[in-house]
Amino acid sequence: xxxxxxxxxxxxxxxxxxxxxxxxxxxxxxxxxxxxxxxxxxxxxxxxxxxxxxxxxxxxxxxxxxxxxxxxxxxxxxxxxxxxxxxxxxxxxxxxxxxxxxxxxxxxxxxxxxxxxxxxxxxxxxxxxxxxxxxxxxxxxxxxxxxxxxxxxxxxxxxxxxxxxxxxxxxxxxxxxxxxxxxxxxxxxxxxxxxxxxxxxxxxxxxxxxxxxxxxxxxxxxxxxxxxxxxxxxxxxxxxxxxxxxxxxxxxxxxxxxxxxxxxxxxxxxxxxxxxxxxxx
Amino acid sequence: xxxxxxxxxxxxxxxxxxxxxxxxxxxxxxxxxxxxxxxxxxxxxxxxxxxxxxxxxxxxxxxxxxxxxxxxxxxxxxxxxxxxxxxxxxxxxxxxxxxxxxxxxxxxxxxxxxxxxxxxxxxxxxxxxxxxxxxxxxxxxxxxxxxxxxxxxxxxxxxxxxxxxxxxxxxxxxxxxxxxxxxxxxxxxxxxxxxxxxxxxxxxxxxxxxxxxxxxxxxxxxxxxxxxxxxxxxxxxxxxxxxxxxxxxxxxxxxxxxxxxxxxxxxxxxxxxxxxxxxxxxxxxxxxxxxxxxxxxxxxxxxxxxxxxxxxxxxxxx
Amino acid sequence: xxxxxxxxxxxxxxxxxxxxxxxxxxxxxxxxxxxxxxxxxxxxxxxxxxxxxxxxxxxxxxxxxxxxxxxxxxxxxxxxxxxxxxxxxxxxxxxxxxxxxxxxxxxxxxxxxxxxxxxxxxxxxxxxxxxxxxxxxxxxxxxxxxxxxxxxxxxxxxxxxxxxxxxxxxxxxxxxxxxxxxxxxxxxxxxxxxxxxxxxxxxxxxxxxxxxxxxxxxxxxxxxxxxxxxxxxxxxxxxxxxxxxxxxxxxxxxxxxxxxxxxxxxxxxxxxxxxxxxxxxxxxxxxxxxxxxxxxxxxxxxxxxxxxxxxxxxxxxxxxxxxxxxxxxxxxxxxxxxxxxxxxxxxxxxx
Numbered sequence: 001x002x003x004x005x006x007x008x009x010x011x012x013x014x015x016x017x018x019x020x021x022x023x024x025x026x027x028x029x030x031x032x033x034x035x036x037x038x039x040x041x042x043x044x045x046x047x048x049x050x051x052x053x054x055x056x057x058x059x060x061x062x063x064x065x066x067x068x069x070x071x072x073x074x075x076x077x078x079x080x081x082x083x084x085x086x087x088x089x090x091x092x093x094x095x096x097x098x099x100x101x102x103x104x105x106x107x108x109x110x111x112x113x114x115x116x117x118x119x120x121x122x123x124x125x126x127x128x129x130x131x132x133x134x135x136x137x138x139x140x141x142x143x144x145x146x147x148x149x150x151x152x153x154x155x156x157x158x159x160x161x162x163x164x165x166x167x168x169x170x171x172x173x174x175x176x177x178x179x180x181x182x183x184x185x186x187x188x189x190x191x192x193x194x195x196x197x198x199x200x201x202x203x204x205x206x207x208x209x210x211x212x213x214x215x216x217x218x219x220x221x222x223x224x225x226x227x228x229x230x231x232x233x234x235x236x237x238x239x240x241x242x243x244x245x246x247x248x249x250x251x252x253x254x255x256x257x258x259x260x261x262x263x264x265x266x267x268x269x270x271x272x273x274x275x276x277x278x279x280x281x
Numbered sequence: 282x283x284x285x286x287x288x289x290x291x292x293x294x295x296x297x298x299x300x301x302x303x304x305x306x307x308x309x310x311x312x313x314x315x316x317x318x319x320x321x322x323x324x325x326x327x328x329x330x331x332x333x334x335x336x337x338x339x340x341x342x343x344x345x346x347x348x349x350x351x352x353x354x355x356x357x358x359x360x361x362x363x364x365x366x367x368x369x370x371x372x373x374x375x376x377x378x379x380x381x382x383x384x385x386x387x388x389x390x391x392x393x394x395x396x397x398x399x400x401x402x403x404x405x406x407x408x409x410x411x412x413x414x415x416x417x418x419x420x421x422x423x424x425x426x427x428x429x430x431x432x433x434x435x436x437x438x439x440x441x442x443x444x445x446x447x448x449x450x451x452x453x454x455x456x457x458x459x460x461x462x463x464x465x466x467x468x469x470x471x472x473x474x475x476x477x478x479x480x481x482x483x484x485x486x487x488x489x490x491x492x493x494x495x496x497x498x499x500x501x502x503x504x505x506x507x508x509x510x511x512x513x514x515x516x517x518x519x520x521x522x523x524x525x526x527x528x529x530x531x532x533x534x535x536x537x538x539x540x541x542x543x544x545x546x547x548x549x550x551x552x553x554x555x556x557x558x559x560x561x562x563x564x565x566x567x568x569x570x571x572x573x574x575x576x577x578x579x580x581x582x583x584x585x586x587x588x589x590x591x592x593x594x595x596x597x598x599x
Numbered sequence: 600x601x602x603x604x605x606x607x608x609x610x611x612x613x614x615x616x617x618x619x620x621x622x623x624x625x626x627x628x629x630x631x632x633x634x635x636x637x638x639x640x641x642x643x644x645x646x647x648x649x650x651x652x653x654x655x656x657x658x659x660x661x662x663x664x665x666x667x668x669x670x671x672x673x674x675x676x677x678x679x680x681x682x683x684x685x686x687x688x689x690x691x692x693x694x695x696x697x698x699x700x701x702x703x704x705x706x707x708x709x710x711x712x713x714x715x716x717x718x719x720x721x722x723x724x725x726x727x728x729x730x731x732x733x734x735x736x737x738x739x740x741x742x743x744x745x746x747x748x749x750x751x752x753x754x755x756x757x758x759x760x761x762x763x764x765x766x767x768x769x770x771x772x773x774x775x776x777x778x779x780x781x782x783x784x785x786x787x788x789x790x791x792x793x794x795x796x797x798x799x800x801x802x803x804x805x806x807x808x809x810x811x812x813x814x815x816x817x818x819x820x821x822x823x824x825x826x827x828x829x830x831x832x833x834x835x836x837x838x839x840x841x842x843x844x845x846x847x848x849x850x851x852x853x854x855x856x857x858x859x860x861x862x863x864x865x866x867x868x869x870x871x872x873x874x875x876x877x878x879x880x881x882x883x884x885x886x887x888x889x890x891x892x893x894x895x896x897x898x899x900x901x902x903x904x905x906x907x908x909x910x911x912x913x914x915x916x917x918x919x920x921x922x923x924x925x926x927x928x929x930x931x932x933x934x935x936x937x938x939x940x941x942x943x944x945x946x947x948x949x950x
Contacts, residue, residue, distance in 0.1 A: 012489035016386055022378025023395065026465065029458045030402045033413045056645040085309050092306035101307055107584065108314040114512065114580035115573065116519025118546045119320065122553070122569045126323040134632065134676040146316060153313060179302030207406025210521040210546070214554045220647065221630065221657045229632060229659065234408045238522065241412045243806040245829070249416075256409040267404050271397055346795035347766070348788075419814070443757050445815050447800065530764040530801035541800050551803055554634075555667030555766035555793075562670075 034260070041257030044250035054220050054236070060247045064255050066222045070137070070231040074216060075202050077141025077226065078148050083198055086152025087187075090194075093153065094160035095182060106157070109150035120146050121211035129215060137223070137230035140216030144205040151204065155197025159190045196273045203266040207259055209234035233259050317577075324573055328566035330559060339567060345532040345548075347556070352564035354571060356532040360449070360542035361572075364524065365517035367453025367538070368460055373510055375457075376464030383465070384472040385494050396469060403462035411526035414455045419446040419527055422454070427539060438536040445529070450538040452528040456520055460513035467512060467587060471505030472498050508586030515579040519572065521546035545572045629902050630657040635668020635681030636768045637804040638706055638823045639886045642921050643681070646914050654909075656902050664804055666766015666792040672889045678903060680889035684771025684792045685868035697892030699937055700867045701907055702885040702930065704915070704923035705856045707824040707847040708772050709834040709882070711812050714739055714754065721835035722747040722844045725873070725881070728837070729781030731758055731819060733788070734798035739817065747844075754817070761811045761820030764801025766792040772884035773821045776872035821882075824852070825922045839881040840873055851880035853924040860927065867937075883924075893942050900943035908938055908949065 048063045055062025093102050124143035129135055163186050171181040187194070209232075212218075217229035218239065233255055240252035325332070331339070335352060342353020379399065383392055423446025430440045475498045483497040499506070529541020530551060545568050556562045628651075633643075640662035647658035663671075665682035672680025673694045683706070691698050710723055717739075727743055730736040736743065740753040763770045771792050778785040788794050800815075802808035805826045812820045813830060824847050827834045836844040845851050858879055859871030873881045888907060894900025911934050915925040926934070941948050 008489050008492065012491040015381075015491040015494075019378040019382035019386060022375045023382050026375055026379050026402070026461050027395075027398055030398060030405075032417065033405060033410065036413055036417055037409070054644075056641070056648045085312050088306050088309035089312060090310075092303075092310040095306070096303070101310055105310045105313045107581070108317050110584045111577055111580045112313060112317055114515045114519070114583070115317075115320070115576055116521065116546055118519070118521045118549055119324070119569055119573050119576075122327070122549070122566060123320045123323050125553075126327045126566075127319075129676060130674075133674070146320075149316065150313060153310070177296035177298050179296070179298040182302070182306075203404070207408070209406070209408040210550055213550055217634075218661050219659050220644070220661075221651070221659055223630070223659075225630075228630060229661070234406060237412065238408050238526075241408070241415060241526065242803055242810055245806075252412060256406075256412055260405055260409055263404050263406065264401065267401060275393075344795065347793040348791040348795060415810075415814075423815075443759065443817075445759060445800070447811075447815070525803075530803070531796075531799065543801075551764050551801075552766070552793075555664050555670055 037253065037257045037260055040250065041253040041255075044254035045257065049251065049254055053222065062251075064231075064233065064236050064251065064258075066219065067231040067233045067236040067255065068258070069222070070216070070219065071206055071233040073137055073224070073226070073230060074140050074144060074212075074232055075206050077137065078144035078205055079198070079202060081142065081145030082148030082152055082201070086149050086198075086201075087156050087194060089149070090153040090156025091160055091182060091187060093157040095186075097161075105153070109153045112150040113154070116210070117143075117147060117208050118210040118213075120144075121213060121215055124211065124215045132227065134227070135215060135217035135229040137216055137226040137228065140212045140230065140232065141226070143211035143215050144208060147205050147208065147211065148201050151201040152198055155201070156190075156194050159193030159197060160186060162193070163189050192273060196270045199266050200270045203263045207234055207263055209238050320573065324566055324570040328563050328570050331563035331567040332570075334560065335564070335567070339564075340571075343532075343534060347558070347561050350558060350560055352561070352567075354545065354564075354568050356534050357543050357545040357548055357568060358571070359534045360452075360528065360532075361518055361544040361546075364449055364452040364456055364528065364542065364544060365514060367449070368456030368517045369510065369514060371453065371457035372461040372464055372513060376461045376509075376513075377468060377506070379461075379465045380468035380472055381494055383469045385490065385498065396466070399462050399465045402458070403466075407459070407520060407522040408526075410455060410459060411523035414451065414523055414527045418455060419451055422446050422451045426450070439538050442535070442537040442539045444539050445541065447527055447529040448539050448541045449528065452524050452542065452544075453538070455523050455527055456517045459520060459523060460516050463513045463516055464509050467509035468502070468506050471502040471509065471587070474505075475501045504586045508583045508588075511579050511583035511586065515576045515583060518579065519546055519576050521550050525550050545569070628655050628657055629899065630659055631679070631899065631903055631906065632659045632661075632677045633668075633679040633681060633888070634661040634663050634671045634677045635889075636665040636683050636886055637662045637806060638665070638683045638767075638769045639681065639703060639923065640805070641825050641829065642704065642918060642923055645917050645921065646910060649914075649917070650906060650909065654905075656906065658906060662804060662806075664763070664765040664792075665768030665771065668768075668889070669792070670766075678890075678899060681886065682771075682792075682889060683768025683884055683886040684775075685887060686889065694891075699890050699892050699941070700887040701890065701911070701934060701937060702867050702887050702926060703910060704918045704925060705852055705883055705885050706923050707852045707855075707880050707883045708769055708776075708821050709824050709827050709847045710819060710837065711809070711822050711827050711832045711834045712819045713812050713815065713833065714756070714817055716752045716754065717833070718751075719833050719835075720846065721751060721833075722838070723835050724838045725776075725780035729777045729784045732760055732762070732777060732797070732799070733781075733784060734760070747838075756817040759815060759818040760796075760799030761802055761808050761815075761818050762796050762799045763793075763804070763808060765803050765807075767804075768792060768884075768886065769805055769821065769823055770794065772870065772872060772882065775870045775884075776882045779873045824848075828922055837881055839879055840875055841877050841879075843877065845878060845880045847880045847882075849919055849922055849924060851878055852883045853927075855879040855881070855883045856885075856924055857927060860929065863930070890941065892940060894948065895943070897943040897946070897948065900941065901948040904938050904941045904948045908935070911935075911938075 051065050052063035053066045120143045124139045128139035128142055171185045212232050212235050216232055218235045219229045219231045223230050237252045237255045240248040339354050343355040344351045344353050423444050427444030434440050479497040480493050483493040525547040531541040532543045549565050553565050643660045651657050665684050668680035668682045671677045740755045774790045778790050802811040805822045808820045809822050809826045809830050812818045836846045838844050858874045858876040863869055911931055918925040939949050
């Protein structure tokens with residue numbers, strides 16, 4: 001009896017160790033990647049990196065300024081498309097949750113979140129690049145915007161749903177029409193959470209490369225024309241990473257560091273905001 | 282009192298702005314299924330020439346010959362399936378282990394930071410992981426892991442051939458790193474949703490901690506965990522950049538994990554902008570259609586399994 | 600929180616504006632988009648940098664491979680294409696419009712390898728190259744390789760072949776050569792910008808192949824000479840028709856091109872691999888820029904023609920430093936005539 005119990009206890013202790021080791025094993029790549037980024041990327045970060053455009057192949061110097069600007073432009077375009085549809089759609093899901101449309105939309109939004117981003121690129125190519133007859137920032141923005149919609153819809157729905165029913169009822173009791181209640185009372189109350197969800201979605205699409213490969217296409221110069229090809233940070237990182245030039249490799253690391261830093265900051269801020277939201281409930 | 286099925290109380294009389302506003306919201310919500318439908322239609326139209334020319338043969342032909350204009354998606358399906366399976370083989374046990382650690386064993390104040398760190402792994406863009414893969418993982422696999430596997434298990438056809446560093450094995454490893462956060466996040470949520478009463482009942486019967494987890498928590502959370510696995514699978518199937526950078530880009534079907542391979546997303550990424558004949562483009566879109574269909578099905582299954590058990594909002598939405 | 604978001608958005612816009620103001624105020628500058636061959640990319644990126652500084656016209660060139668250059672050119676999603684594998688008659692027919700192949704420079708495609716203990720200048724015979732790429736010769740210390748390299752310490756390792764995974768003009772030149780020297784290659788694999796490779800790893804662009812060869816031991820690949828030299832790679836010699844093992848250099852490439860001058864057709868579409876003559880490097884070829892003879896936009900058409908004029912005249916002086924063979928004078932004269940034939944809306948664009 002006693003021996004059997006000791007064996008069971010040993011298994012229990014053993015599993016604690018095993019699961020602890022699993023956790024360590026999973027976190028090791030995270031620190032390896034971040035550590036490598038920090039070490040190699042920092043050495044290539046300089047003022048030039050943020051202000052210069054790419055130089056000639058094989059020659060040192062040049063930077064990724066236009067790629068950073070391009071990424072900002074692309075997520076602005078994507079946001080213009082994805083945020084209104086996402087927020088309003090998510091509000092519908094939360095205010096009228098049991099209609100047929102809601103059920104269908106909720107389901108398809110989750111499915112859409114899992115569609116490979118390269119398929120979104122194909123979609124934008126057929127929809128925008130072919131009719132317009134050239135690559136463009138617009139096509140890249142559409143590809144990213146389409147990815148943003150389901151993310152924003154779902155996070156908006158969840159946040160708006162958390163707004164207490166009493167708030168709505170109080171507003172209606174004061175004679176405010178339903179539509180105004182939703183627009184002026186409910187959504188502003190949920191604004192903080194909605195914005196957090198949007199920021200996380202934007203950070204995610206800012207790092208996407210595959211949908212831009214044959215839509216935004218890349219540009220070695222400054223470009224503010226949305227009907228022309230445009231540079232983007234992840235695209236540039238990819239092009240430099242597979243190049244044979246050591247200087248470009250270092251710049252790829254620097255670009256990766258910048259990208260990851262932005263993504264990390266947004267995610268950390270979102271975590272804090274979510275914690276605060278939970279505490280206020 | 283509220284209108285059944287809505288969160289909008291019926292206490293107020295309908296005003297002139299209400300219907301148009303509700304319609305606006307509904308239209309926006311409808312955009313989601315409409316867009317998915319549009320993607321499906323666009324893929325079918327653009328891939329039509331290949332669909333009619335190759336039909337079902339596409340799935341069993343292993344030649345991908347742009348010169349002879351013969352296209353078969355079999356090597357890419359093989360590469361996609363094998364690399365994803367390898368990834369799950371590694372990620373599922375590890376991910377479950379972490380989930381058990383986080384949901385059952387770790388004190389409350391430590392849970393949040395650790396799960397946050399795991400989520401961070403998912404937030405790192407694919408191209409950055411691919412960059413790390415080329416310069417750190419590939420040399421390590423070539424100089425450390427492959428020789429180790431070869432010396433111990435080299436008699437298996439799985440580990441035959443020269444270790445190049447790039448190939449199926451590295452692709453599987455890098456996919457495992459990328460999908461493990463999904464397994465951890467969903468499984469942890471699902472396990473924490475198991476009622477305390479279940480655990481307490483097991484403990485009251487004299488079970489150890491591990492036995493409680495094994496008999497009370499895991500079975501209860503089983504469908505959710507399977508859903509998490511499907512989610513991770515869908516992610517692995519569609520992953521493009523990191524895989525392209527480490528898999529070797531050769532459309533072939535070889536038994537060895539050391540051999541280079543090719544996946545559907547990788548071939549589209551590499552060859553789409555350069556396909557020189559219409560049928561070549563259509564073949565790539567057809568392959569994209571296959572990928573789209575499979576990931577939609579797998580995601581739908583995942584969703585059905587998870588939605589039953591998960592609770593509460595989470596910031597990691599696929 | 601909303602306020603924070605608004606502040607953040609304003610900050611982002613201000614940042615973008617600041618970054619934008621660091622740009623040259625060439626908001627009115629003409630941008631010409633081109634895509635294609637990775638082969639001449641080092642030279643084209645140099646040209647675009649110099650030309651933007653001198654004339655203010657931005658030449659935005661994306662190096663995606665010759666296959667991509669041809670395809671985007673035919674789709675008219677770019678203003679010009681670039682390729683080292685000329686378009687086929689069928690492609691020209693599909694392009695719908697008069698297509699001009701304007702040669703820019705010539706370059707050599709060299710066999711690069713990464714074998715510890717083996718130095719520069721390994722000798723390769725034509726049939727050896729074909730058989731290695733066919734997968735028939737698999738070991739570095741194969742008898743045929745040792746026979747032509749008696750002083751080299753060749754290991755018994757497997758040869759890892761590296762080729763292009765994308766549509767490539769560099770490939771077109773390489774397989775054109777292999778088809779000429781090996782009947783088996785010609786029937787089994789054939790030619791083109793993309794072929795069904797019997798063996799090997801795929802790299803994306805000249806850059807990808809160079810990267811793979813540098814990072815993986817016991818590899819043998821093929822890249823354009825400039826890539827091999829800028830990356831300080833080891834590359835070998837190839838035996839030409841006259842029986843000499845020739846090192847790929849600027850002069851052996853130029854000699855190959857000069858030898859072929861007499862037989863260059865009207866539309867410049869020709870491979871001059873494996874030519875007759877002494878001291879010629881046998882695997883070399885032109886790289887062309889593709890434009891439509893009739894441009895839809897007169898302003899862009901003029902800017903494009905002027906750039907190509909500059910490239911074939913002043914631009915040539917940048918070629919030798921990057922180890923591309925500049926065009927000989929008689930060719931430039933012929934090209935001038937071709938450029939003068941470019942029209943837009945009925946009128947010639949160059950005066």
